[in-house]
Amino acid sequence: MVSRVIPVDPFDLVIFGGTGDLARRKILPGLFRRFVAGQMPDDAQIIGAARGDMDDSEYRAMTEDAIREFGGRKVSDDAVARFLERVHFTTVDAMGDEGWAKLAEKLPPGRVRAFYFSVAPSLFGALAERLRHFGLADAASRIVVEKPFGHDLHSARALNRVLEEYFAEDEIYRIDHYLGKETVQNLMAVRFGNMLFEPLWNAQYVDHIQITVAETVGVGGRGSYYDKSGAMRDMVQNHIMQLLCLIAMEPPARFEPDAVRDEKLKVIRALDPVPAHHLVRGQYSGNGTHPSYCDDVEDPRSRTESFVALRAHVSNWRWAGTPFYIRTGKRLRARTSEIAVVFKDAPHSIFGADAGRHRNVLVIRLQPNEGMTLDVTIKEPGPGGMRLMDAPLDLTFADAMSPDADEVPDAYERLIMDVIRGNQTLFMRGDEVEAAWAWTDPLIDEWEARGDVPQPYDIGAAGPEDALMLMHRDGRKWREIRG
Structure with missing residues (x-):
């Protein structure tokens, strides 16, 4: 096609x-x-x-x-x-x-x-x-x-005011290339275009949601910028916040710019503050082959994080009690960006304990190989009783659209054409940006006030040990990072 x-x-x-x-x-x-x-x-x-x-x-x-x-x-x-x-x-x-x-x-x-x-x-x-x-x-x-659209709430507000002196809000396009990805837009189509998912998209049926943005590269030539920013400002406040909004938002009345952005703004404003024990910061160590973060930024005493993991909560009726686990970092095991919606167990298993524990998981892959998989529970083939296994229903967009992967437009292609059309649906509004900083700033201020030092983690690992414990304490575990 x-x-x-x-x-x-x-x-x-x-x-x-x-x-x-x-x-x-x-x-x-x-x-x-x-x-x-x-x-x-x-x-x-x-x-x-x-x-x-x-x-x-x-x-x-x-x-x-x-x-x-x-x-x-x-x-x-x-x-x-x-x-x-x-x-x-x-x-x-x-x-x-x-x-x-x-x-x-x-x-x-x-x-x-x-x-x-x-x-x-x-x-x-x-x-x-x-x-x-x-x-x-x-x-x-x-x-x-x-981006970066500001360094904190104060600078973002100042930048908004400067631009608004010369251009109206509907003439300003704050670009986030994550929103131009085919998978991100298909997330809205899957949610709001299929009766299969939207009735289940709430705390009654969803156990938790994981958002992972993992990179194998270090800060490289961006060291001078990155060391003043860190993973929280560089990724969580913008890219990951937008993904969280699209996952958690209520259905807009229409697929129109302000209707969509109004619902995203409600999600940001419903986010609870994150306590210190629900947040982990890390910094990659050198391994002889690759330099450490401090070597990359040429500051042996740097306390800037190259990894963040946190547990967030959206305090509204749809998501009350459902945790959103977020992690992002550099020099990790594989390059991958994905959203995993983990549904709850069936209320009662008729197959007994020997059949094992199985869950439906909807995985939205942003990179590499944009697409979605839905893990469904089926019988394991062969004799020997009722043994269950998970089998993925796979939709890889490049394969579905055309045998030629170039048929899937790059995010920048789509967004630039939306600018020409005057369609702001996939662009951030000024109040969205400010609300995201209003949630992020206190987290940064608190760890700076405490004098927190990021935990070291090995290059090629999945992050610091405490990030694993963030999930283990809740009886859950992160999905494996793999490209």
């Missing part, structure tokens, strides 16, 4: 930070794939903007290199050549006046204008102010901002 492609209106997309790593790895290759899919109008423009001195031909050469390295398997010379005709470059000084008039000349009236802020958050305000001052922003304009 090949996905249906819906073209978008003519647009101009300006990428501030157009020569940066994100533009090269994600934005430009994603736009190329949408072009190949037939979704990009003939007269669309992609304009890279940065301080560097570069002309169109040099920027096109850089873009071609990025496409050939990160654009997937469908990279034909003809498609690349036709795509590059849409690509331009302008030298712009985000903090000064240079280049803005020339950029304005490249933007014809009467078209969608999207400005992607692929730059440090410290430049967001300056860019927004100059877009208005030089007349580049009109009624059909919108801005896209990347």
Whole structure:
């Protein structure tokens, strides 16, 4: 099955930070794939903007290199050549006046204008102010901002206020690429489009929910940023919070931006504070082959966490008493992101203790190999009595949609096209961001006040021992981390 492609209106997309790593790895290759899919109008423009001195031909050469390295398997010379005709470059000084008039000349009236802020958050305000001052922003304009959106509640509020001086809330697109993943959106389809699941999606039938985002890499070249952030700010406050919201939220009245985001906001505001004994912080140790976290960030006394595990509760009628176990970390056993909805045992087993204990588990895989599995209990084949086993019903999206995995769009492809369409459903609203920080900040403040030191864990392990005990104390266990 090949996905249906819906073209978008003519647009101009300006990428501030157009020569940066994100533009090269994600934005430009994603736009190329949408072009190949037939979704990009003939007269669309992609304009890279940065301080560097570069002309169109040099920027096109850089873009071609990025496409050939990160654009997937469908990279034909003809498609690349036709795509590059849409690509331009302008030298712009985000903090000064240079280049803005020339950029304005490249933007014809009467078209969608999207400005992607692929730059440090410290430049967001300056860019927004100059877009208005030089007349580049009109009624059909919108801005896209990347995380980190603030470092805490105070800075997030300040950043929201700055952007709101120049753009209305419905013109601001706070991007979280996790929400663009096919599996995340299918989570809503599975919940709200199937009578099979939604009646069971509550504390009466769900024993607990696990959210795992595990990485095998260390902080690498991001050490200077990461050491000021840590796993809580870098992953829990944004990516994982959004996953939790989609799992826990009430059905919105309609699949519309504010209806969906209103329900997500209710989940965040219903989260209980997390006591210290329900939270574990860790930091990976070196092993002779790979450096330790402290070596990576070049600070032997760093107390920044590269791993977090916690038990959260959503205090509402649907989820009262159902724990949400969250863990994320670097240098773990395998690269995997998944949500596991673990249903309760049958109230009575007619097969006896010898049949074993079996549970239905719905697993939503975000990476690798996006898809879902549902573990159902069946009879173990063969003679010898009624022995039970778990068998997965597997839906891997790449296989279901097409034998060619490139048919599954990358998250950035989907989200950029949603920006052009003006659809904010999969983007965070300002009050969502602030509510997430309001829940996260006290956890960070408390461990800093206590002077907590992250627990060491081995590279290639599943995290610190206390993270395992977080589950064992409740008579549960984490799912095995495997790619």
